[in-house]
Amino acid sequence: MKKVISAILGVFFVIFVVIGIVVATYVFSSPSKDGDSRQLIMGNWVDAENHVKFTFSEDGDFKMVDTESDKVLGKGYCKINEDSKEIKILLLHGDRSEDINFGISLFYFCSISYSDLKYPSNEEIEKKRVKENASCKFLFQNADGKVYKCERDENKVNFYGKEISGK
Numbered sequence: 001m002k003k004v005i006s007a008i009l010g011v012f013f014v015i016f017v018v019i020g021i022v023v024a025t026y027v028f029s030s031p032s033k034d035g036d037s038r039q040l041i042m043g044n045w046v047d048a049e050n051h052v053k054f055t056f057s058e059d060g061d062f063k064m065v066d067t068e069s070d071k072v073l074g075k076g077y078c079k080i081n082e083d084s085k086e087i088k089i090l091l092l093h094g095d096r097s098e099d100i101n102f103g104i105s106l107f108y109f110c111s112i113s114y115s116d117l118k119y120p121s122n123e124e125i126e127k128k129r130v131k132e133n134a135s136c137k138f139l140f141q142n143a144d145g146k147v148y149k150c151e152r153d154e155n156k157v158n159f160y161g162k163e164i165s166g167k
Contacts, residue, residue, distance in 0.1 A: 026079065026090055040080055040087070040114065045136060045150035052148055054138060062089050064100075073097040076108075086141075087112040102140060111141040119152075 045054040046067065055063040062078035065071065075095035079088045089110050091102060102110040119134035133152040140146050 023090070026077070026088075040117070040136070044153045045138070045148075046153045047148040047150045050146075050148055052150075053153070054148070054150060056087075062087075066099075071097065073100050074102060085114055087114060087138075102142065113139045113141055115139070 040056050042058060043056070045056070046052070048067075051067045052073070053065045053067050055061070055065070056078055060077050060079065062074070062076050063072060064074040066073055072095055074089075074091050074097065076089050076091040078090075080086075081088065089102075089112065091104065091108055091110060093108065096102065104110050115137045117134070117136045135149070135151045138148045138150060
């Protein structure tokens with residue numbers, strides 16, 4: 001009987017350690033410093049039509065907010081896969097609204113595809129000829145297939161770490 005109990009506890013311990021390693025690797029890995037990752041993670045993306053704001057920080061933090069009520073719809077950590085044009089998000093369970101279908105798998109993870117990422121070129125930024133904010137389409141990979149057509153909410157801090165003035 002003792003061998004059976006110790007075997008079961010050993011299996012649970014191994015499963016717990018493997019899950020801990022996977023989650024820790026996901027949370028603590030650093031985002032890329034160039035390419036699409038660099039363009040996406042620096043700032044707020046707003047869909048005025050759907051009243052939603054996505055925030056991707058340089059540290060890999062993610063937040064989705066309803067712009068009408070300032071209610072946090074989802075909060076967690078993100079990692080961008082440029083090859084598949086996908087953003088993996090580890091959602092924090094307590095900071096997730098039931099109002100939105102995130103298409104969650106394994107209780108905490110969801111994926112957002114992105115396309116049509118457009119942003120000012122380095123040359124436009126250096127010459128301060130930026131007229132338009134960056135734009136991007138985000139699609140939650142769930143049954144709803146909700147597409148958010150977003151624009152950066154400002155161009156004060158650009159994608160290359162240099163300050164520029166207004167629109």
